[in-house]
Amino acid sequence: xxxxxxxxxxxxxxxxxxxxxxxxxxxxxxxxxxxxxxxxxxxxxxxxxxxxxxxxxxxxxxxxxxxxxxxxxxxxxxxxxxxxxxxxxxxxxxxxxxxxxxxxxxxxxxxxxxxxxxxxxxxxxxxxxxxxxxxxxxxxxxxxxxxxxxxxxxxxxxxxxxxxxxxxxxxxxxxxxxxxxxxxxxxxxxxxxxxxxxxxxxxxxxxxxxxxxxxxxxxxxxxxxxxxxxxxxxxxxxxxxxxxxxxxxxxxxxxxxxxxxxxxxxxxxxxxxxxxxxxxxxxxxxxxxxxxxxxx
Amino acid sequence: xxxxxxxxxxxxxxxxxxxxxxxxxxxxxxxxxxxxxxxxxxxxxxxxxxxxxxxxxxxxxxxxxxxxxxxxxxxxxxxxxxxxxxxxxxxxxxxxxxxxxxxxxxxxxxxxxxxxxxxxxxxxxxxxxxxxxxxxxxxxxxxxxxxxxxxxxxxxxxxxxxxxxxxxxxxxxxxxxxxxxxxxxxxxxxxxxxxxxxxxxxxxxxxxxxxxxxxxxxxxxxxxxxxxxxxxxxxxxxxxxxxxxxxxxxxxxxxxxxxxxxxxxxxxxxxxxxxxxxxxxxxxxxx
Numbered sequence: 001x002x003x004x005x006x007x008x009x010x011x012x013x014x015x016x017x018x019x020x021x022x023x024x025x026x027x028x029x030x031x032x033x034x035x036x037x038x039x040x041x042x043x044x045x046x047x048x049x050x051x052x053x054x055x056x057x058x059x060x061x062x063x064x065x066x067x068x069x070x071x072x073x074x075x076x077x078x079x080x081x082x083x084x085x086x087x088x089x090x091x092x093x094x095x096x097x098x099x100x101x102x103x104x105x106x107x108x109x110x111x112x113x114x115x116x117x118x119x120x121x122x123x124x125x126x127x128x129x130x131x132x133x134x135x136x137x138x139x140x141x142x143x144x145x146x147x148x149x150x151x152x153x154x155x156x157x158x159x160x161x162x163x164x165x166x167x168x169x170x171x172x173x174x175x176x177x178x179x180x181x182x183x184x185x186x187x188x189x190x191x192x193x194x195x196x197x198x199x200x201x202x203x204x205x206x207x208x209x210x211x212x213x214x215x216x217x218x219x220x221x222x223x224x225x226x227x228x229x230x231x232x233x234x235x236x237x238x239x240x241x242x243x244x245x246x247x248x249x250x251x252x253x254x255x256x257x258x259x260x261x262x263x264x265x266x267x268x269x270x271x272x273x274x275x276x277x278x279x280x281x282x283x284x285x286x287x288x289x290x291x292x293x294x295x296x
Numbered sequence: 297x298x299x300x301x302x303x304x305x306x307x308x309x310x311x312x313x314x315x316x317x318x319x320x321x322x323x324x325x326x327x328x329x330x331x332x333x334x335x336x337x338x339x340x341x342x343x344x345x346x347x348x349x350x351x352x353x354x355x356x357x358x359x360x361x362x363x364x365x366x367x368x369x370x371x372x373x374x375x376x377x378x379x380x381x382x383x384x385x386x387x388x389x390x391x392x393x394x395x396x397x398x399x400x401x402x403x404x405x406x407x408x409x410x411x412x413x414x415x416x417x418x419x420x421x422x423x424x425x426x427x428x429x430x431x432x433x434x435x436x437x438x439x440x441x442x443x444x445x446x447x448x449x450x451x452x453x454x455x456x457x458x459x460x461x462x463x464x465x466x467x468x469x470x471x472x473x474x475x476x477x478x479x480x481x482x483x484x485x486x487x488x489x490x491x492x493x494x495x496x497x498x499x500x501x502x503x504x505x506x507x508x509x510x511x512x513x514x515x516x517x518x519x520x521x522x523x524x525x526x527x528x529x530x531x532x533x534x535x536x537x538x539x540x541x542x543x544x545x546x547x548x549x550x551x552x553x554x555x556x557x558x559x560x561x562x563x564x565x566x567x568x569x570x571x572x573x574x575x576x577x578x579x580x581x582x583x
Binding site: 007008009011012013014015016018019020022023025026027028029030031033034037045046090093094099105106107108109110111112113114115116117118119122123124125126127132134137138141167171172175176179224227228230231235238239253256257260261266267269270273274276277280281284 | 329395425427457486536
C-alpha cells in the first residue's frame with residue numbers, strides 16, 4: 001500500500017535550506033574560487049594577477065615544495081608502519097571477553113585522541129627538550145650512556161613527530177580495529193585451532209582476511225590524515241620557524257599555510273591545495289581499485 | 297602439550313604486564329603535564345614528576361604551587377580564551393548538528409527531484425582536503441568584512457557535509473517510513489514530525505555529532521588562527537600556541553596553560569565515554 005498522504009513539496013527544501021545555503025556560500029563557492037585563484041598570483045586578498053598555469057609550472061620546480069612533499073611522505077610512511085601494527089596489536093590483546101579491566105585499558109589507550117594537535121604539540125615540545133625533557137631525562141636515568149642533549153627537535157624531527165603522532169592516534173585506530181575484530185568468525189578460529197594452526201596461522205588465515213576491509217579503510221583514513229599534517233609539526237618546531245632547521249620539518253600543508261598567510265600569495269597556496277587534493281583523490285582511487293580487486 | 301600449557305600459564309601475567317606497560321607509556325605524558333603545572337621553576341629541573349622531600353610517600357607536597365595558574369590568568373588573556381573556546385564550540389556544535397540533521401533528514405526520508413544529484417555532490421566533496429579551501433575561504437571572509445569576527449569563523453563551520461552524510465545513514469537505518477506516514481495521517485505537521493519524532497529516534501547520532509563537532513572546534517587551530525586576529529577573540533588553541541613565543545622556557549606556565557586547555561575536554565570525556573568513542577569512530581564500521 002502506498003502512502004495515502006504524500007509530504008508537501010516544500011518540506012524537503014525547507015529542511016535542506018540552512019545546510020544548502022551555507023554549503024553553497026562557504027564550500028561550493030570557495031571551491032570555484034580555489035580553481036580561479038590557483039591561476040593567479042596574489043598579494044593578499046583582492047589583489048591578484050592572472051598568471052595561467054605558471055603557479056603549477058613553478059610548483060613542479062620549487063625545491064621547497066619537493067622538500068615538503070618528501071618530509072610529508074616520510075612522516076606518512078613511517079607513521080603508518082609503526083602505528084598500524086601497534087594499534088592492531090593492542091586491539092588483538094584487548095579483544096578477549098575474559099580480560100579484566102578491558103574497559104579501563106581501552107579508555108586509557110583512547111584518551112590521547114581527545115587532545116588537540118596544538119595542545120599535544122605544546123606538550124611534546126617540552127617532552128623532547130634537551131636535558132629537562134621527559135624523554136631525554138628518562139632515557140638518561142635508565143641508561144647512563146644516553147646523551148641528555150639528544151637533539152630530538154633539531155636533528156630527529158621526523159622521528160619525534162612520528163612518536164608524538166603514535167601517542168596521539170594509536171589508541172584511536174585501536175578502537176577501529178577492535179570494532180573490526182568483532183567481524184572475525186569465532187567458529188573459524190576454533191576450526192583452525194583444531195586443525196593445529198598456531199596463533200600466527202590463525203591470525204594470517206582467519207583474522208586478517210576478516211578485518212581486511214576495515215583495515216583498508218583505516219589505512220586510507222590514516223594516509224589522508226597524515227598527508228595533511230600541519231599543526232603538530234608547526235607548533236612542535238615553532239622555535240625553529242615551524243619548519244625546523246633546513247626545512248626538515250616542513251610539510252605540504254605547512255608550506256601552503258606559509259605561502260598563503262605569511263607571504264600572502266593565496267594563488268600559489270591554492271595551487272598547492274589542488275596538488276594535495278589530487279594526491280588524496282589518487283590515493284582514494286587506488287584504495288578503491290585495490291579493495292575491488294579483493295572482493296572479486 | 298607441555299609447552300602449550302606453559303604458554304597458557306605464563307601468557308596471562310605476560311599479557312597484563314604488557315598492557316600495563318603500554319597504559320603507563322600512554323599515561324606518562326599526562327602525568328608529566330599535570331605535575332609540571334604545579335611545580336615552581338626550580339623544582340621542575342630537580343625531579344621528573346613530583347618533587348622529592350620528607351612528606352607523605354617521600355614527596356615534598358608543600359613545594360607544589362598554584363603560582364603558574366595565577367600568573368597564567370593574570371598575564372595572559374587565558375580566561376577570555378577559555379570563554380571564547382566554550383562559546384565557539386557550543387554554538388558550532390548546536391547549529392551544525394541541527395543543520396546536519398535537517399539536511400540528512402531531507403536526503404533520506406523525502407522523495408524529490410535532484411535528491412540523487414545533491415547526495416552525490418555532498419558525499420563527493422567530503423573527499424576534498426580542507427586545506428584546499430583555506431585560501432579562498434579567507435578571501436571570501438575578507439570580502440564579506442567578517443575578518444576578526446566570530447561570525448567569520450562560525451559560518452563556514454555550520455555546513456557539515458560529513459554530518460549530513462552521517463545523519464542520512466542513521467535515519468535510513470533507524471526511522472521506518474511508516475512512522476512518518478502515520479504521523480502525517482494523524483495531521484502532524486512536518487516540522488513537528490522532525491523535532492518530536494525523528495530527532496529522538498536518532499538521539500545517539502545527535503549526541504555523537506554534537507561531541508565530535510565540539511571537540512573539532514575546541515581543538516581547531518588553523519581556522520581561528522587565520523580568521524580571528526585580535527587577542528580578545530582567540531580561543532585557547534591560538535592563545536596557547538602564542539604562549540610559546542613569550543613563555544617558551546617557562547615550563548610551568550606552558551604546562552599549566554596546556555592543562556587548562558585540555559582539562560575541560562578530559563572531564564567531558566570521563567562523563568560521556570561511550571558517546572565520545574562512538575562519535576569519534578562513527579561513519580566507518582556502520583557506514
